[in-house]
Amino acid sequence: MTQTIGPLARELSLPYYEDALPAHDCFHAKRVRDLSIRLADRSDRSVDRDVLAAAAWLHDVGRPLERTGAIDDHDEWAAAEAVALLDSEGVPADAVDAVEHCIRAHSIRSSSPEPETTEAELLFDADKLDATGAVGVVRLACIVGERSGRAGERYAAIDDSSIPDAEAPDVPDVTILREWARERLDELHTPPARRLGEARWDFMEDFFAQFYAEIGVDAER
Template sequence: MQALRQTLRDIAKRDMAQDAAHDLAHLDRVWLTARDIAETMGGATRPLLAACYLHDLVNLPKDAPDRARASTLSAQAATPHLRALGFSDDEIAETTHAIAAHSFSAGIEPVSDTARILRDADRLDALGAIGIARTFAVSGALSRPFYDPTDPFAANRPLDDTAYALDHWPLKLLRLPDTMLTARGKQIAQDRAATMRDFLTTLAAEIGFTPEHPCWTS
């Protein structure tokens, strides 16, 4: 598996458009988390390894109009690489389904353990300490403010994550634990969401506001 991992990593390094949230380090983290989850479900497989390293082969910006198609395009782009690596037709089908179904915006339901593990592992990378860093890296790339300086926790305005980075947390990220498809994924997600809420408590103290609404605190 180690030789295959290095080959897949080389493919991603060469072919994937990388940004601060989707780079080789992201792929390494997803694989590490996927292995953790897979240990509770029978162990990691070649399709899971390949899906972890090729799932962002087509990486479109968050604000791209065809963003929802990125995972399907990644699955298509992965297919010739999998054939060249000697994957069977069944392994290719398992890998490409997992890639296509991992995306939040694609709306494709995972129907295999490989797909469920990849989706959980990828979403878990949006939580915890790395999730905090990614939030603000993406907001910087999109030239969005960290928060609304007059109402950072949206006490008197609608949440809008196209305007403020922090609004993305209650709208999506802090809801991710409820979307996990594996027991181990849910456990990790709850721990990482707690890390983010601790950060919110510290942030609130530093900027003189209180995140009173339940969407921030529970």
């Protein structure tokens, strides 16, 4: 192996994102990589930045397959795929194991294991922070759009009046984005992430206040 595994993982991951939709594409992976390293720089704990970077690049390579129904769990699939890819490149077993755990533990799903290493906590936190702030508003809106129309999936209405002749529409309004962001912020593990998360939450509160003012809806309803 002639290169560190962060850049190697980037190279290996990019083909998997070619069919990704915007919320989970290679640009999301890069933002998570950059943000996880930023959090590592603010952490008072020792961090293997190479493992962290590699896990960030590879954590969502299974998303396009999960979206089409080809696989059920992108976390498990991506973890196994990352092991195969890194093993084939001669990456040391301890580094492969560390990356694998990060990927398996990065999801907010109840079925995902808890992060047990600093690198896994930082990856989890960076991934969740990418669903907050200005970028988060756009990403979460993309996710809602991806899911709209699927049986059993929630989607957003910009304004209740957009639902003709419906006194009590059975679809949630755009505050679903606010709920999802808050849910993720409440799960953050590390102090640097929580500090950044609250700053991003302040922006989102201002955004939604402006949003409701523009559509003439009482935000406290």
